[in-house]
Amino acid sequence: MRTSQFLISTLKEDPKEAAVESHRLMLRAGMIRQIASGIYTWLPTGMRVLSKVQNIVREEMDKTGALEIAMPMVQPAELWKESGRYTKYGPELCRFTDRKENEFALGPTHEEVVTDIARREIKSARQLPICLYQMQNKFRDEIRPRFGVMRGREFLMKDAYSFHMDKESLNKTYQDMYDAYSRVFTRMGLEFRPVEADTGSIGGNHSHEFQALAEAGEDTIAWSDGSSYAANIEMAEALAPTYDRAAPGAEYSEVATPGCHTVDEAAKALGIESNQVLKSLIVHGEKKEDGSNELVMICLRGNHELNEVKAIKIPGIADPLEMATEEEINNFTNAHTGSLGPVGFKGRILVDRTADKMANFACGANKTGFHLINVNWDRDVPSYEVFDLRNVEDGDPSPDGKGTLHLRKGIEVGQVFMLGTKYSEAMKATVKDETGKDVPMIMGCYGIGVTRAIAAVIEQHHDERGIIWPESIAPFKVAIIAIKPSKSQEVKDVAENLYAELQKAGVDVIYDDRDERPGVMFADIELMGIPHIITIGEKSLKDGVIEYKLRKTGEKETIPVNDALKTIMSKFEN
């Protein structure tokens, strides 16, 4: 490709809307452009990367024996009603009606559609197992689209769905997909960790996420330094402390804490550490028949954070988690949010395992502007339930009993789920077993965020000059920069010749023939992250050499013109 025939859309200035490096660099390198919030066009440079990633994904999927299909993006609401998700999925599901008032949704995922296909097409258990996949744009009306294609509203996903007669067969395909995902992300040059994960709105009972390690990640993963344990913090169990609760001391008493709204403010006013203060939050219980919500108190040690995923798994708690409003709290307790506590609280009280070990602690008095000190469980709060409710922290013991947990930020680039029969039962996707009985097929589903994974690669591979693509997915593998070819026939001839040779050898090469200032061309090529850069100038040609630079390390060397092709090709990783 010649730059004169290509669309180079690099930007000199940093775009203001970009909060993370990958977003900034994808805009600056001319890969993507936003057309509406969370909705992007992929320009030619971006598209070349996207195609290469798609090829890798397709190759690895095909290796597992999965079969490619293309399902529609527009899905009849009927199917979502059958599965029960039409009401449950929430406002991320974009719903609309056609001119005949038929209801539809834009597919955020395809369990319903593929289960419908399976129940129609799969007639006999002998056709199982089967795995169907597609690569297709998904639409999720995300509440906060951000970070460019990392959290878009329209984004490209590879989604696969497998169907089985028995659990063993599902286990095998799950492992095949897990291995294929590991190969995909390795080939893309990502540093990643598979971690145990929650199943969220997709459902099922066993799942792993593939997390690309990056500070810009929205997820936190916990990993053990003493074993292979790794989990999304949503799932990581905080073990109950092994020490005993201290014995209660003096009776509790009330202390004025005017203007204290947070645990830290109360601790300071009381002259104690925040881990001696109880944090009390009020959430909604499940909706009652009259539409109202019971209010439930959740108690944590002052310096701990509530884990919402753990909370919604407790029976009787609203899913998704809803915090009680200030008004509801005032009506129920006569106090403001900053002065809540379990003593005398009239509703259900859930206590975190570590908070349960606190003794002689401080908490809100359910009276605005007051706290209680020397409070003790049982003696002062006779009725409460203990659960694992908090996020694990760096230094906590690993839940498998081996080693200590540490935390890192991750970008979720893929997830694999064992679904079981959630969809096949609801939608009657059955096959006959050997006794002739109709049994629901057992399912798995497997997603890769193709466009998000590209942003994750950039988060891991960039410097102050721009993107540093791994060779496997670079828009071009080699760039030739010709310096003032209009002024030197020799420069022009050598550049044209090398360009032709590289093309003939099947190398993805971009030839910068814009006749721009060298600095401009170099800046663009480095910004675009081309791994191997050749500069051809009149001066070095006098010595019979051209200049080679490896983008990744910045190392430069001169190579003889008559040996150029061979030397450049010897630099390739593959």
Ligand code: ATP
């Ligand atoms: P998240 O927790 O980040 O919202 P998810 O768990 O809801 O994602 P899945 O249903 O597991 O997403 O979808 C499969 C993959 O699609 C994810 O692993 C992720 O890489 C990608 N993905 C999900 N939502 C988005 C989005 N809004 N923009 C880009 N990629 C996304």
Ligand code: MG
């Ligand atoms: Mg997920």
